[in-house]
Amino acid sequence: xxxxxxxxxxxxxxxxxxxxxxxxxxxxxxxxxxxxxxxxxxxxxxxxxxxxxxxxxxxxxxxxxxxxxxxxxxxxxxxxxxxxxxxxxxxxxxxxxxxxxxxxxxxxxxxxxxxxxxxxxxxxxxxxxxxxxxxxxxxxxxxxxxxxxxxxxxxxxxxxxxxxxxxxxxxxxxxxxxxxxxxxxxxxxxxxxxxxxxxxxxxxxxxxxxxxxxxx
Numbered sequence: 001x002x003x004x005x006x007x008x009x010x011x012x013x014x015x016x017x018x019x020x021x022x023x024x025x026x027x028x029x030x031x032x033x034x035x036x037x038x039x040x041x042x043x044x045x046x047x048x049x050x051x052x053x054x055x056x057x058x059x060x061x062x063x064x065x066x067x068x069x070x071x072x073x074x075x076x077x078x079x080x081x082x083x084x085x086x087x088x089x090x091x092x093x094x095x096x097x098x099x100x101x102x103x104x105x106x107x108x109x110x111x112x113x114x115x116x117x118x119x120x121x122x123x124x125x126x127x128x129x130x131x132x133x134x135x136x137x138x139x140x141x142x143x144x145x146x147x148x149x150x151x152x153x154x155x156x157x158x159x160x161x162x163x164x165x166x167x168x169x170x171x172x173x174x175x176x177x178x179x180x181x182x183x184x185x186x187x188x189x190x191x192x193x194x195x196x197x198x199x200x201x202x203x204x205x206x207x208x209x210x211x212x213x214x215x216x
Contacts, residue, residue, distance in 0.1 A: 002212035006173040014179035017090035089125035099215035
């Protein structure tokens with residue numbers, strides 16, 4: 001028997017959309033960069049680097065451009081930050097959007113996204129049509145937390161606590177999905193049932209197994 005949950009909480013990029021890591025890999029291959037170079041830059045000084053500052057709105061896009069480029073150069077390659085910002089918005093996964101609707105019919109749904117103050121709204125894209133499509137998804141959540149608006153980013157435990165407070169649920173009554181293990185750890189330690197998202201089919205299968213909902 002599956003447990004009865006009161007809320008399903010979601011990450012956004014890499015969950016409802018294709019992972020920006022796929023776009024990073026294509027960029028690296030096209031420019032002859034080492035595999036996972038962009039992620040390597042982002043993993044250096046992860047609490048204070050350009051990426052961390054951008055996701056907390058402590059720097060703007062122009063400032064990020066130079067800071068990221070300096071960090072990349074320090075690791076041996078010249079990569080402008082503006083190039084990375086253009087890779088952030090992936091393609092929507094329709095089946096996951098349908099799964100969100102199913103979860104909403106069973107309880108509350110929330111979204112915690114580490115995003116940046118770039119593009120149109122929470123979607124971080126300058127494509128008006130795509131931004132409208134993504135905003136329709138964001139509108140379905142009972143509560144949305146954006147790191148760029150509150151100045152706190154995952155994996156800070158406080159951001160998960162804020163979501164539980166807003167939804168009025170206990171962490172033990174929640175499922176949390178994210179494509180990064182580092183962001184799942186604090187949620188799991190709080191008592192949430194966690195699902196690491198690797199791809200669309202696996203997400204749906206694991207969510208169905210955890211909840212019993214007809215999402216796949």
